[in-house]
Structure formats: C-alpha cells, structure tokens
Amino acid sequence: MMRTITLEEPIALAHPVVTVGTFDGIHIGHVSVIKAMIDMARACGGTSVVVTFDPHPRQFIDGADAPGVLTSLEEKQHCLAALGVDILAVVEFDDALRQMSPEAFVKCYLVDKLSARSVIIGYDHGFGRGRQGGFETMKRLGKQFGFSVFSPPAVCIAEKPVSSTRIRNALLEGDMDAVVQLLGHPYPLWGRVVEGERRGRALGFPTANLLFETQGKLLPSPGVYAGVARLDQIHIAVVNYGKRPTFGGQSALCEVHLLNFSQDLYGKILPLEIWYRIRGEREFGSKEALIEQIQADIQSAKDMLSRRHTYGGKFWL
Structure with missing residues (x-):
C-alpha cells in the first residue's frame, strides 16, 4: 500500500529509487517514467519514491493565469497507488522552493532527505529556479552525490510527445477520445x-x-x-x-x-x-x-x- 509523506525531515528507506515531477494528469508519458522507476526499485529490492509538488507550480507562480489542473492531489494519489508506487513524497511549492537552485534542490530533497540511490526523470523535466536544471544537470549532480540517473525516451502519439498541454486542449474541445488515449485512463x-x-x-x-x-x-x-x-x-x-x-x-x-x-x-x-x-x-x-x-x-x-x-x-x- 502506498504511503504519502512530506519531506520535512530525512527518512530512512531501503535503496530509494526516485522520480521527481509535477505529473499533472499522470498521462502515458508520466507512466513510462514511473513504471521504469518501479521496475528498477523492485529489481534491486528497493523503494520506489515519487516526489511531487502541491500546489501545482504554475498555480503558485501564475495564479489566475495558470493553465487548469488535470489532477488534484487526491486524484494523483489514487493514480499512483494504482500503479504500485511505494512512497509519494509531497513537497509544498512555495517561494523558498521556487528560488532554489537545481543544486540546492537536489542536495536538500534527493540527497539529504531521501538518500536517493537512483533517480529517473522525464526527458523534458526541468527543476530548480526557473527550471534551470535538466537531465544533463541531474547526471552531473548524480556523479557528485553518488546516485545513478536515467531518463526513458519520450512517448509519442501522432508523432508528437504526449504532454499535459495536449490533454488540456483536447479536454477543452470535448475530445474525450483523445483525452483518454493521451492519459491512458x-x-x-x-x-x-x-x-x-x-x-x-x-x-x-x-x-x-x-x-x-x-x-x-x-x-x-x-x-x-x-x-x-x-x-x-x-x-x-x-x-x-x-x-x-x-x-x-x-x-x-x-x-x-x-x-x-x-x-x-x-x-x-x-x-x-x-x-x-x-x-x-x-x-x-x-x-x-x-x-x-x-x-x-x-x-x-x-x-x-x-x-x-x-x-x-x-x-x-
């Protein structure tokens, strides 16, 4: 059964395999990342950990101008539990987190609080202040702090990567066939x-x-x-x-x-x-x-x- 935690204090877990992201919608692109993390954790007898944010960063930064949210925290919890995630770590997105550099974010949450052994992120994931960090940044920090880094390829439909933006547009058009295809649920x-x-x-x-x-x-x-x-x-x-x-x-x-x-x-x-x-x-x-x-x-x-x-x-x- 999945456990939901906050990361206010360090937590001891068996060989944590971690992914980080907003994961709005838990669409099939997200699922490819999450399943890769779960498979890696199970293969080494470790713990699969999803680190996500609440509120949605765009909601915090852009307020009323932010795009709509596809999944509430409760809906997200339900989806992730159904996939078989062990731990959902919810980090409050506030101004302090918004201003963190990529290095400070990784050091604080992935290293000091989770002791991550492996990190899996989406091909286009950005983290840290202004989304400055990406896959190459995470690889460099992995070498520095001693964790491996992996990124599955993008999942494409109609020769375009699946994205939360595509799903929002389809939903607003009432195209539920496209919504369900892109979400996978x-x-x-x-x-x-x-x-x-x-x-x-x-x-x-x-x-x-x-x-x-x-x-x-x-x-x-x-x-x-x-x-x-x-x-x-x-x-x-x-x-x-x-x-x-x-x-x-x-x-x-x-x-x-x-x-x-x-x-x-x-x-x-x-x-x-x-x-x-x-x-x-x-x-x-x-x-x-x-x-x-x-x-x-x-x-x-x-x-x-x-x-x-x-x-x-x-x-x-």
Whole structure:
C-alpha cells in the first residue's frame, strides 16, 4: 500500500529509487517514467519514491493565469497507488522552493532527505529556479552525490510527445477520445457533493451537484458525458456540465446522475472517471423534451460504456 509523506525531515528507506515531477494528469508519458522507476526499485529490492509538488507550480507562480489542473492531489494519489508506487513524497511549492537552485534542490530533497540511490526523470523535466536544471544537470549532480540517473525516451502519439498541454486542449474541445488515449485512463473528476436546486429529482432523475475544491481544476467543455463513479460498487454516471440554459442558468454547474443508486451523498467526495462525451449543451423548449433527451443520454452512456467491458475493474487500463 502506498504511503504519502512530506519531506520535512530525512527518512530512512531501503535503496530509494526516485522520480521527481509535477505529473499533472499522470498521462502515458508520466507512466513510462514511473513504471521504469518501479521496475528498477523492485529489481534491486528497493523503494520506489515519487516526489511531487502541491500546489501545482504554475498555480503558485501564475495564479489566475495558470493553465487548469488535470489532477488534484487526491486524484494523483489514487493514480499512483494504482500503479504500485511505494512512497509519494509531497513537497509544498512555495517561494523558498521556487528560488532554489537545481543544486540546492537536489542536495536538500534527493540527497539529504531521501538518500536517493537512483533517480529517473522525464526527458523534458526541468527543476530548480526557473527550471534551470535538466537531465544533463541531474547526471552531473548524480556523479557528485553518488546516485545513478536515467531518463526513458519520450512517448509519442501522432508523432508528437504526449504532454499535459495536449490533454488540456483536447479536454477543452470535448475530445474525450483523445483525452483518454493521451492519459491512458479516463479523466478523473472528483468533487464534493453539495446541496442543489433538486431540479433533476423533480424530473425523475436525481443528481449530485459537485463542488471542486482544488484551485483551478480543469473541467471539460460544456456538455453531457458518460463515466463511472466508484463507490461501494461501480455505477454508470451521466454527467452534465454547463449553465443549464433550459433553466436560465448563469453559472456553470456539474451535475451527476448515477444509475441504480439512491443513497445520500451530501458532504462526501464522489470519485468520477469520465470516458466519453455524449453531446454538447442544448436548450430545450419543454420539460417533456428535456426528459426525453435525458433518457436518450442514459441509453447512450450505457451503450458507450459497454464498449469498455472492463470498466468495472481497476482504475488503470
């Protein structure tokens, strides 16, 4: 079972094999790095350690101008645990960390606190003040401090490296096929269930209204989506994100209808995985037309998810 720690103090681990990065999205490029680290650790009887940052560095530096976050810390923990990581070390990204030189960062965290024996980083990973450090810097520091350094090749789709930026663009366009292909898994969308206007219940389709507590969590383009919610059992989820033009909505909401589910979820975290886009946002002229469309959306979700006959299994594909 993965353990999550902070690196406020040194920790003694058996032959630590470490990777460092923001890993926003835990996409297939990240997974190649993480799996290489896990394989190396297991081969030598060591401990696999992911060092990541919270908040996302771009959120800290750019504030409201930062790109949206693909994975909250909780979503990231879930993904990394599913991959088989031993230790997740979460470092608070603050101004002191932002100003650290590459050498100071490696000395403080990888050497003094983790005693890293091997370090694996992505081909384009930058670390230290202004992302000054890269693979060659890490190799030089590895020789200085006595740890080996390795970097797997980039993972490419359509002759372009997989990146969090490509995934953000696809998500904002509602291209869930591309999102899932680039991530290698459905898009995680975890939110806390809050009180709503109960319009869905009045229509015969009760919904859970979600509040996203992670600053800057990136939501897909407005529309209706098919996914699953992992509670005590797996439930098909029809997710509507948008302003609800039929009801004159002014602000965007995320509402989730769970099939074959009637329990109270208020105040709880609902772990969603979004697989498919069903349709864009529409305005309906009558309650009857809306109900008919919701019924069609539910059937579409069932049909789409039947293609993923293993969707009730593990998070990871």
